[in-house]
Amino acid sequence: MSETKEKKSFFSEMVFNNPVFGLYLGICSTLAITTSLNNAIGMGVAVIVVLVLSNILVSLIAPLTPDEIHIPVYIVIIATLVTVVGMLMQAFTPQLFSALGAFIDLIVVNCIILGRAEAYACKNGVAASARDGLMMGLSYTFSLLAMSLIRQILGTGIVDFSNPMTGNQVFSLRLIPAGFEIPVFTTQTGAFLTFAILAAAVAGMKISQEKKAKEAEKAAKAAAAAAAKEKAAAAKAAAAKAKEAANA
Amino acid sequence: MNLFTLFLSGMLINNIILAKFLGMCPFMGVSTKLSSAVGMGIAVIFVIFGASVFSWFLYYYVLVPTGLEFMKLICFILLIASFVQFVEMFIKKQSPSLYKSLGIFLPLITTNCAVLYVALDNITQKYDLLETMVNSIGVPAGFMLMLVVFATIRERLDGNDVPEAFQGNPIALIVAAIMAIAFGAFAGLV
Numbered sequence: 001m002s003e004t005k006e007k008k009s010f011f012s013e014m015v016f017n018n019p020v021f022g023l024y025l026g027i028c029s030t031l032a033i034t035t036s037l038n039n040a041i042g043m044g045v046a047v048i049v050v051l052v053l054s055n056i057l058v059s060l061i062a063p064l065t066p067d068e069i070h071i072p073v074y075i076v077i078i079a080t081l082v083t084v085v086g087m088l089m090q091a092f093t094p095q096l097f098s099a100l101g102a103f104i105d106l107i108v109v110n111c112i113i114l115g116r117a118e119a120y121a122c123k124n125g126v127a128a129s130a131r132d133g134l135m136m137g138l139s140y141t142f143s144l145l146a147m148s149l150i151r152q153i154l155g156t157g158i159v160d161f162s163n164p165m166t167g168n169q170v171f172s173l174r175l176i177p178a179g180f181e182i183p184v185f186t187t188q189t190g191a192f193l194t195f196a197i198l199a200a201a202v203a204g205m206k207i208s209q210e211k212k213a214k215e216a217e218k219a220a221k222a223a224a225a226a227a228a229k230e231k232a233a234a235a236k237a238a239a240a241k242a243k244e245a246a247n248a
Numbered sequence: 249m250n251l252f253t254l255f256l257s258g259m260l261i262n263n264i265i266l267a268k269f270l271g272m273c274p275f276m277g278v279s280t281k282l283s284s285a286v287g288m289g290i291a292v293i294f295v296i297f298g299a300s301v302f303s304w305f306l307y308y309y310v311l312v313p314t315g316l317e318f319m320k321l322i323c324f325i326l327l328i329a330s331f332v333q334f335v336e337m338f339i340k341k342q343s344p345s346l347y348k349s350l351g352i353f354l355p356l357i358t359t360n361c362a363v364l365y366v367a368l369d370n371i372t373q374k375y376d377l378l379e380t381m382v383n384s385i386g387v388p389a390g391f392m393l394m395l396v397v398f399a400t401i402r403e404r405l406d407g408n409d410v411p412e413a414f415q416g417n418p419i420a421l422i423v424a425a426i427m428a429i430a431f432g433a434f435a436g437l438v
Contacts, residue, residue: 024276024417028361032269071358072329079322087318105321105368109361111273187432188266192425196418204413 016209019136020143021195021202025111029103030140030147031191037161040148042096044141046089046104048134050081051113055121055133057081062122074117075108082107093164112140143198150194155185251382258386260434264362265394266427271362275395276417278356285399288356289392293385295335295357296366299328300384303367304377324367332358362391398423 019025026047033039057077065073086104089097097104107113116136121129153159157176162169184190264270271292278288303324311317336354340347357363366387370380401423410419 024273027272027276028269031272072326075325075329076322079325083318083321086321102365102368102372106270106361106365108321108325109364188269188428189425189432191269192421192428196414196421196425199421200411200413200418203415203418207412 014139014142015202016206018139018143018202019112019115020140021199022206024199025115026140027195029106029110030144031188031195033100033103034144034147034151034191034194035155035186036099036152037145037148037159038096038164039099040141040144041161042089042093042164043100043103044137044144046085046100047107047110047112047140048137050078050085050107051116051137051140052130052133053081054078054113055116055129056126058117058121059124059126059129065122070122071114071118074114074122078113078117079108095167096164112136146198147191147194150198151185151190154182155190156183157181251379254379255382255386255389256437258383259390259393260431261437262387263390263394263431263434264365264387265391266424266431268365270365271360271391274356274360275391275398276420279395279398279420280402282396282399282403285395286392289388289395291354292357292360292362292391293388295328295332295354296363296388297381297384298335299324299331299363300367300370300380301377302331303327304370304375304380307371320368320371325364328363328367329358362388394427397427 016022020027020030029043029047033043054074054077058074061073061077062070082105085107086097089100089104116133120132124132149159153175157178157180158172158174160169160172182190185194258264262268265272265275274288274292278284303320306323306327307317307320311320311323332354336347339354366384370383373379373383375383398420402420405419405423414422
């Protein structure tokens with residue numbers, strides 16, 4: 001029971017509290033680099049690494065930072081981490097680095113990272129901040145994967161993944177026969193459309209869930225009222241019985 | 249490259265929002281009213297121009313001679329943050345009325361990825377000082393154009409009957425998708 005509950009909360013954290021589709025944070029990179037699965041995974045991993053490390057460092061350094069300059073301090077921490085990650089990617093995964101282009105550098109201004117430092121890591125402990133960074137990074141990667149899968153499958157008809165270290169193709173699968181793909185999904189228009197539809201889907205799910213919760217609340221209230229009535233009736237009956245007994 | 253071509257391509261062909269997907273956060277946030285769109289647009293033109301020219305000097309006169317080119321990301325983001333802070337203080341002191349209309353947008357610009365992108369792109373493309381200046385006006389001019397056009401559309405959108413799930417940002421993104429098709433036509437301009 002508790003396991004299913006945990007699974008459910010993990011899922012709801014991924015979908016309903018999704019920083020990208022729910023809060024519209026970090027949409028620039030989500031729209032720009034989700035043309036292929038490779039890019040999405042590379043970007044996702046880079047953001048997870050930066051986010052976890054920055055959350056850890058910020059949670060350590062927050063008590064020592066004067067309030068007036070906390071944003072510059074956090075930005076310098078994030079920029080340093082991004083520089084390191086960018087250099088590592090340039091050295092070990094050069095193809096991925098050139099495919100992602102300026103967007104590796106622009107992780108610095110990804111609102112999710114500064115947002116988590118500001119909203120969570122500066123008030124919480126190291127372990128909790130690291131966990132929060134991992135969760136946020138995973139849900140960001142989750143939205144990148146959703147976007148890139150839809151765009152790549154509809155746009156090119158092929159799903160493929162290649163080893164980022166060597167550039168060799170690991171697998172490639174054609175899902176839509178040649179001539180039936182919709183190339184517009186690989187363009188900017190496709191990015192906006194896919195994002196709009198996914199964001200609307202998340203919003204729609206939220207709305208229907210809220211409605212359900214309201215209905216459940218109403219039903220619970222009605223049930224409680226009915227139960228109270230029944231109880232009162234039972235009490236009355238019992239009192240009447242007692243009276244009868246007393247009379248007898 | 250011809251300077252006019254550079255300006256035009258920065259503004260229309262490689263439009264920073266529709267072709268590069270940068271500066272989406274202020275784009276979604278501020279484009280709901282025409283007056284705030286104009287204010288934000290002017291503030292962004294000013295900050296991008298100033299920050300790009302300063303970072304060009306910083307890169308070629310400080311970082312290259314000292315061999316610290318790999319530090320450019322850290323230096324530029326600090327420069328942008330302090331430049332925005334400085335501009336905010338300056339406008340507050342010199343022109344309180346302008347501060348009132350621009351003030352709330354200025355802190356938002358620090359986290360506008362367009363500013364950092366233009367500063368970095370000027371270095372990557374190896375532009376000289378004049379090209380840097382033209383590029384740093386053309387790109388934010390395209391940003392302002394999009395912001396203003398989009399704000400007028402969204403003001404009309406408010407009165408329409410949109411499905412519940414699409415209300416707010418999703419329908420705005422659909423509009424952006426259609427505008428991206430229109431701006432795609434500029435590709436043949438140069």
